[in-house]
Amino acid sequence: MNTCSTCGFVVRIAEHSESDKLVTFYSPELGRITGIAKGAQSSKKRFVNKLEPFSHLRLLYRPPRDPAGLYFISEAELLCAHLPLRMDFRRYAAAMHLCELLLRFTRENDPDPRLYALLQWALTALCADKAPQKIMVFFHLRLLAAIGYRPELDQCGLCGQPVSPGHAYALAPGGGSLACNACNPLAARVSPRLSVQTLRLLASAQSTALERLTRLQISRQGVIEAMDALHYYTLHLLQQDIHSWTATRSLLAGAS
Numbered sequence: 001m002n003t004c005s006t007c008g009f010v011v012r013i014a015e016h017s018e019s020d021k022l023v024t025f026y027s028p029e030l031g032r033i034t035g036i037a038k039g040a041q042s043s044k045k046r047f048v049n050k051l052e053p054f055s056h057l058r059l060l061y062r063p064p065r066d067p068a069g070l071y072f073i074s075e076a077e078l079l080c081a082h083l084p085l086r087m088d089f090r091r092y093a094a095a096m097h098l099c100e101l102l103l104r105f106t107r108e109n110d111p112d113p114r115l116y117a118l119l120q121w122a123l124t125a126l127c128a129d130k131a132p133q134k135i136m137v138f139f140h141l142r143l144l145a146a147i148g149y150r151p152e153l154d155q156c157g158l159c160g161q162p163v164s165p166g167h168a169y170a171l172a173p174g175g176g177s178l179a180c181n182a183c184n185p186l187a188a189r190v191s192p193r194l195s196v197q198t199l200r201l202l203a204s205a206q207s208t209a210l211e212r213l214t215r216l217q218i219s220r221q222g223v224i225e226a227m228d229a230l231h232y233y234t235l236h237l238l239q240q241d242i243h244s245w246t247a248t249r250s251l252l253a254g255a256s
């Protein structure tokens with residue numbers, strides 16, 4: 001079988017047997033794939049410093065014979081290591097969290113160039129920007145939109161009135177739309193609340209082009225509200241917890 005080549009980002013690495021590694025990779029043409037790198041733990045030569053989380057690589061691979069099987073990774077060329085993500089714990093936590101979200105919300109062999117572009121934007125922005133919590137919030141918001149679960153943040157989902165000062169808002173139970181305090185006073189007790197200022201910023205982040213997204217500024221309180229609301233909605237969608245959430249929230253919500 002012929003050897004093929006693709007570029008993409010490492011989103012998960014796991015040791016496999018005594019000498020191999022399992023690499024989960026997101027590529028524009030293949031989507032999320034998992035491959036085995038034989039001898040990656042023992043023979044360092046072909047893979048040294050390459051098979052690391054968040055690395056941008058060109059892989060040489062052979063596809064699996066069976067669609068559910070593993071790709072066979074024969075070689076890797078490092079395009080960008082994204083080193084700043086491994087040298088700063090807050091950036092690392094944010095990158096781990098967004099990779100976990102991508103893993104949970106995607107299937108193998110289901111490529112989506114928008115998700116690839118979003119991942120590329122987020123990892124690059126995390127390396128350069130001093131506010132990892134902001135990048136993480138925007139990534140989460142845009143990921144939900146790309147997979148068809150864009151939350152409705154500019155109007156109350158019950159009365160249809162646009163978000164306006166003087167009202168209080170919370171995510172409606174379930175989380176895909178808002179409930180204003182006039183429509184559902186109970187929502188605010190069970191769901192994360194979102195201030196008008198945060199809602200306006202998030203609505204703007206939903207429509208701003210990726211290359212201009214890092215210019216948007218969000219307050220510390222806005223980050224906390226957004227992280228909690230997006231997490232609440234995500235739990236409802238996945239019906240299971242996100243492993244990296246507790247550590248990520250305490251690290252990033254406490255930082256300015």
Ligand SMILES: [Zn+2]
Pocket residue numbers: 156157158159160161179180181182183184
């Ligand atoms: Zn309403």
